[in-house]
Amino acid sequence: MSKLRLLFIKEAQASYTSHLDLMRTFQRAFFRSGIQIRHTEGFNPHPFVSIALPLSVGYSSQCEILEFGLVGGASYEEVPARLTAAMPEGIVIHSCYPAQRPVKELSRVNYIINMEYEEGRPLEAETALSRLLGQSLVVRKKSKKAKAGFTEVDLIPLIYSWNLEVQRDTMTLDAVLAAQNPGLNPELIRAAFCETYPDLQPDFVTFHRRAVLDGEGTVVRK
Numbered sequence: 001m002s003k004l005r006l007l008f009i010k011e012a013q014a015s016y017t018s019h020l021d022l023m024r025t026f027q028r029a030f031f032r033s034g035i036q037i038r039h040t041e042g043f044n045p046h047p048f049v050s051i052a053l054p055l056s057v058g059y060s061s062q063c064e065i066l067e068f069g070l071v072g073g074a075s076y077e078e079v080p081a082r083l084t085a086a087m088p089e090g091i092v093i094h095s096c097y098p099a100q101r102p103v104k105e106l107s108r109v110n111y112i113i114n115m116e117y118e119e120g121r122p123l124e125a126e127t128a129l130s131r132l133l134g135q136s137l138v139v140r141k142k143s144k145k146a147k148a149g150f151t152e153v154d155l156i157p158l159i160y161s162w163n164l165e166v167q168r169d170t171m172t173l174d175a176v177l178a179a180q181n182p183g184l185n186p187e188l189i190r191a192a193f194c195e196t197y198p199d200l201q202p203d204f205v206t207f208h209r210r211a212v213l214d215g216e217g218t219v220v221r222k
Helices: 012-016 019-032 079-085 125-133 187-196
Strands: 003-010 049-052 060-072 091-098 108-116 138-142 150-154 159-166 170-178 204-213
Touching: 003 079, 019 049, 019 060, 019 079, 079 091, 108 187, 125 159, 125 170, 125 187, 138 187
Parallel strands: 060 204
Antiparallel strands: 003 060, 003 091, 049 060, 108 170, 108 204, 138 150, 159 170
16 A cells, blocks of 8 residues: 555635644545545554645645545545545645655745735835845744743744735735744744834735745655
8 A cells, every 4th residue: 555645725714724623624535535545553543644744724725735545445546536526615636646755855835925904015114024034033932842931043044035026015925934843934924024013014914835845946746
């Protein structure tokens, strides 16, 4: 039994589904669609599914990856259409393919961070955000290992590249961030900007994961 991966979209209302609820959603969808998958062993076996780089609640994505073991009931070419039909709105399975690269090679993620201003973007907002990303940016992160309950981290080494585009009422940050060990949640960039420049806080911010990359910056599909 080979390990397979799904590439799927998570958007709209599905963006607000927690990681654990998403796992349960997939387990039920496999069952409803008649696709037999690997179960854990022991006295209380349950369907084995694993989502790489779990997404924060409220974030949308076009490149989520789920691993599972196919036992029977369908060929992996049939899985996307059958599974999508059993999914709630906002989750679409793009493809199913044999896993070839280890999850540890998923080292970077490309996020689109969109900041909206209801009354129009302040003229100084673009310069302020660019300045913030061009200097040392130390923030406190919660840590179970640290005695103080938190650790200080400089975000800048975890930002591999970024590009900022502005419109009359928006700023859109296209950034490639560290994915794991350690990873950088783009919410920390938003929080640092709002803390440093409270008068420039956007009224609404969205986060969209556009691509998962390896250490060379190549999009990972396998």
